[in-house]
Amino acid sequence: MNSSSKSTKTWTLLRYAVEINHHSPSSSPNSTSSSERQQPQRQLIDCSEGLLCLTLTPSQQLYVIRDDTEKIECVDLLTTDSSSVMGTYTGDSLLLTYLIPHDNIQRKFLVKFASTATLNARQHCEDCVKLLSHSINITHFDSTSSSSPITTNSIVSIADMIKYLMKENPIQLSSYYNQEVVFNWKETDELLEKYLCDETFPDFVANVASVLETMKDSSK
Known part of the structure; x- marks a missing residue:
């Protein structure tokens, strides 16, 4: 089910999974010190446990909702620093990572879209990504072969990357790979x-x- 009401967009989901990482105030998100970083918490919710929906409101609030009432995920795209939110999608799945600075929490959640009578799951995912791209940067993970066109933010497969590095595949990498790395x-x-x-x-x-x-x- 994909519905629109007063610019609110809702997509039905098959699955929602979240990973929550807690950090001490002095540690960075990439820290591996056991004294600074707790074990991540993980949760998986299937649509068999209740109706799952992803909703984007006119005020740019992104929710994952279960059974129409329980909000199990919320990202305020209007006030959140866009650089602290990262998105990647492939096929019918979308992964979002964002930081909650004051609580020193990093959340990663993955949603898998459902097909409907009008559009398949992949099309619903692309529809969602198109809207979210107005607020945050979302990268496309291209797990297919390099015969497919490389778009502006495409991520090529590992096999194609190896061929590229070994000069066996003259593909043109996207701008995602052409970012300046500052090193002292x-x-x-x-x-x-x-x-x-x-x-x-x-x-x-x-x-x-x-x-x-x-x-x-x-x-x-």
Whole structure:
């Protein structure tokens, strides 16, 4: 079911999943220290447990609602810093990540759209993304082969990326991959000293090499 009333848009969902990460005030979202970061909380809700809907209001409030009354997710796109909200979609699924600064909480939730009599699930997802793109940046994850056109914010598949890096596939990467990375070369010595002194570093390098070799073999 896809309905519109006073510019409110509602999409029926098959599934909703959320991961909640709690951080201490002094830690960054990418911190891996067990003393700074708690284990993430995860929850999965299926449509068999009640009607699930994603709703976008005229005031840019994005809700996930169960049984028409219970709001289990809410993102205020109008007042939230757009840089703190990230979106990725593929097929019939949309993943949104956002921060709650004052509570030092990062939430990631995934919604899977349902098909209706008028549109299939993929079309509903694209309809939703089109509206949300007015407020936040949403990237398309393209898991298909590189024969498909690469759009402005497409993410190519791992296999295609490996072929590109090995110069076996002359695809034109999207602007998503052409972002300037700021790096202070004066910190190189300090970074090397830090990581080389870590006794687990050689194992980490070996594991990365093994994964890359596996990806290379699987892409052939």
